[in-house]
Amino acid sequence: MDSTLLKFALPAVIALAISAAPAAAVEQNCRFIQAKPEREACYKRQEDELAAKRRPVAPANDGQTLETLRQMRQDDDAVYRSINNICRGC
Numbered sequence: 067m068d069s070t071l072l073k074f075a076l077p078a079v080i081a082l083a084i085s086a087a088p089a090a091a092v093e094q095n096c097r098f099i100q101a102k103p104e105r106e107a108c109y110k111r112q113e114d115e116l117a118a119k120r121r122p123v124a125p126a127n128d129g130q131t132l133e134t135l136r137q138m139r140q141d142d143d144a145v146y147r148s149i150n151n152i153c154r155g156c
Contacts, residue, residue: 096108096109
């Protein structure tokens with residue numbers, strides 16, 4: 067039983083370690099730069115890249131989104147009208 071677990075767990079751990087290594091290497095490479103201006107420029111680039119990744123993506127078509135919201139509102143109103151006629155506690 068333990069050998070079966072080892073057969074599946076070991077490759078999973080290795081794959082996780084390999085996939086996490088490049089991300090850690092990118093973040094840590096700046097601290098090994100000796101020249102202060104170059105090191106600070108490296109940190110600034112990393113900060114800009116991280117901010118770009120965290121920035122939300124703007125919707126492609128606002129007109130379509132507005133129309134979708136209007137349609138949802140109409141559907142909600144229709145549902146509310148239909149439930150309004152239901153007797154509660156008859």
